[in-house]
Amino acid sequence: MSSILIIDDDNQLRQSFQKLLAEEGYNVMSASSGEAGINIVKKNTLDLVVLDMRLPGINGFETFKQINNIDSKLPVIIMTAYGTTETAIEATKMGAFDYILKPFDIPDMLKIILQALEAGRFMRSPVQMNAGPDETRHEAIIGRSRLMQDVYKAIGKVSPTNATVLIRGESGTGKELVARAIYHHSLRSEKPFIVINCVAIPENLLESELFGYEKGAFTGASHRRVGKIEQANAGTIFLDEIGDMPPSIQAKILRLVQEKSIERLGGMDPISVDVRIVAATNRNLEEAVKKGLFREDLYYRLKVVTIWLPSLCERQGDVPILTDYFLSRCASEVGMDNPGITDEAKEILDNHPWPGNVRELKNTIQKALIFNRGAPVTGEDILQAIGKKVPVAETSDDAIRQWAMEALTSGQTENLFDTCMDRFAGILISQALNLTRGNRSRAARLLGFSRPTLHSKIEKYNLKPDSNNSL
Numbered sequence: 519m520s521s522i523l524i525i526d527d528d529n530q531l532r533q534s535f536q537k538l539l540a541e542e543g544y545n546v547m548s549a550s551s552g553e554a555g556i557n558i559v560k561k562n563t564l565d566l567v568v569l570d571m572r573l574p575g576i577n578g579f580e581t582f583k584q585i586n587n588i589d590s591k592l593p594v595i596i597m598t599a600y601g602t603t604e605t606a607i608e609a610t611k612m613g614a615f616d617y618i619l620k621p622f623d624i625p626d627m628l629k630i631i632l633q634a635l636e637a638g639r640f641m642r643s644p645v646q647m648n649a650g651p652d653e654t655r656h657e658a659i660i661g662r663s664r665l666m667q668d669v670y671k672a673i674g675k676v677s678p679t680n681a682t683v684l685i686r687g688e689s690g691t692g693k694e695l696v697a698r699a700i701y702h703h704s705l706r707s708e709k710p711f712i713v714i715n716c717v718a719i720p721e722n723l724l725e726s727e728l729f730g731y732e733k734g735a736f737t738g739a740s741h742r743r744v745g746k747i748e749q750a751n752a753g754t755i756f757l758d759e760i761g762d763m764p765p766s767i768q769a770k771i772l773r774l775v776q777e778k779s780i781e782r783l784g785g786m787d788p789i790s791v792d793v794r795i796v797a798a799t800n801r802n803l804e805e806a807v808k809k810g811l812f813r814e815d816l817y818y819r820l821k822v823v824t825i826w827l828p829s830l831c832e833r834q835g836d837v838p839i840l841t842d843y844f845l846s847r848c849a850s851e852v853g854m855d856n857p858g859i860t861d862e863a864k865e866i867l868d869n870h871p872w873p874g875n876v877r878e879l880k881n882t883i884q885k886a887l888i889f890n891r892g893a894p895v896t897g898e899d900i901l902q903a904i905g906k907k908v909p910v911a912e913t914s915d916d917a918i919r920q921w922a923m924e925a926l927t928s929g930q931t932e933n934l935f936d937t938c939m940d941r942f943a944g945i946l947i948s949q950a951l952n953l954t955r956g957n958r959s960r961a962a963r964l965l966g967f968s969r970p971t972l973h974s975k976i977e978k979y980n981l982k983p984d985s986n987n988s989l
């Protein structure tokens with residue numbers, strides 16, 4: 519459960535916040551002054567602080583600076599009224615996660631809280647490379663194949679440089695995980711890591727989100743806003759799905775890469791920024807360049823340092839290790855013990871082509887754990903989770919066995935064998951008739967009978983074409 523601290527001197531606001539966030543499942547603490555808030559930060563492990571700018575005693579800005587000194591990775595959302603927007607902007611430039619204007623819209627607020635918590639998690643939980651399947655403390659990149667060893671080497675080499683890095687690979691191969699590993703192993707690991715997903719944000723918002731804007735830049739720009747790039751100053755910005763970035767914004771990113779400067783929308787002066795860019799895409803950029811969808815100059819700038827992630831089917835021997843890892847991790851996430859897995863299930867996993875790569879494998883294990891409720895994961899659970907039909911023979915055999923067992927233990931032994939055989943024959947023939955919608959010639963062919971033989975059997979078992987017998 520995430521812990522959130524609210525610092526505001528307005529009792530009513532604190533109480534309504536407390537109620538709202540507790541209902542959302544957060545653990546909430548509150549303080550009515552900066553000093554009290556700082557004390558709570560010193561003594562507790564928190565995931566987020568929501569801080570008012572106007573406070574008695576030490577003001578919000580000073581409070582932010584002290585919190586930031588205690589824990590630079592603790593995300594802080596600033597609440598501000600119009601009069602204090604400038605100081606909120608200053609705080610954002612110094613690393614506050616974001617600021618919101620009072621009075622605020624609750625759904626918007628909850629959305630920012632979720633984003634801030636995720637950003638905090640990304641910054642705090644180091645990504646371990648080449649860990650064993652029993653790694654549970656950290657997020658980890660699992661895999662011992664030669665191709666993954668090459669990836670670890672590349673991460674090790676590029677991390678401590680300030681070079682722009684492009685991460686490529688199919689969907690679900692772990693590009694985001696690699697971006698975070700680069701951040702954690704870089705010289706900027708104590709500075710912000712800001713993620714921008716270029717497809718998740720509508721084109722008209724992406725530009726202002728990245729570069730910010732000046733007051734009056736467009737209708738509705740009632741105050742200045744600092745963009746994510748400026749917020750990431752001295753740190754790292756991860757441009758996820760860069761292959762989907764609109765061309766107008768690509769031009770501005772090129773300028774950022776080349777000149778290390780940006781302009782806010784509606785701004786006159788270039789602002790110099792020191793951010794490291796890590797970008798990722800699953801698109802075929804060469805193709806996009808040919809089609810004029812991706813700028814060639816930006817492509818050449820980005821591709822200098824490229825890390826290619828192999829698809830999962832190329833990683834020899836990694837599926838079993840990843841399976842063990844996801845089994846223990848996913849089980850512990852839902853609070854159960856690792857139930858283990860049968861050899862047959864492991865073999866099915868190892869032979870599957872995994873078009874959705876590691877993400878698909880993880881989802882499959884998660885689903886299989888739900889299906890089997892604590893017993894060792896079987897081949898059937900896996901097939902069901904992958905969405906493949908379980909082979910017919912296996913299930914019907916089970917049902918037939920159960921039916922035979924019931925017949926044998928029913929206590930009626932007279933003519934048991936013939937009665938069972940007749941009943942089974944009746945079911946088989948009526949299913950053939952159902953399948954062929956009563957067409958006796960086709961049903962006879964399916965059953966390997968002549969038409970007259972089928973006719974006599976229908977008489978014998980007294981079957982109607984759509985009679986629905988079941989075991």
Ligand SMILES: Nc1ncnc2c1ncn2[C@@H]1O[C@H](COP(=O)(O)OP(=O)(O)OP(=O)(O)O)[C@@H](O)[C@H]1O
Pocket residue numbers: 658659660661687688689690691692693694695696799800840876877880
């Ligand atoms: N080698 C790995 N070891 C452990 N977990 C992994 C590994 N690779 C990927 N994952 C997990 O698989 C999921 C998908 O990974 P990620 O989001 O990094 O993929 P992606 O390449 O960014 O995919 P997309 O192109 O669809 O955005 C995540 O839950 C991630 O933690």
Ligand SMILES: [Mg+2]
Pocket residue numbers: 693694758
């Ligand atoms: Mg991704």
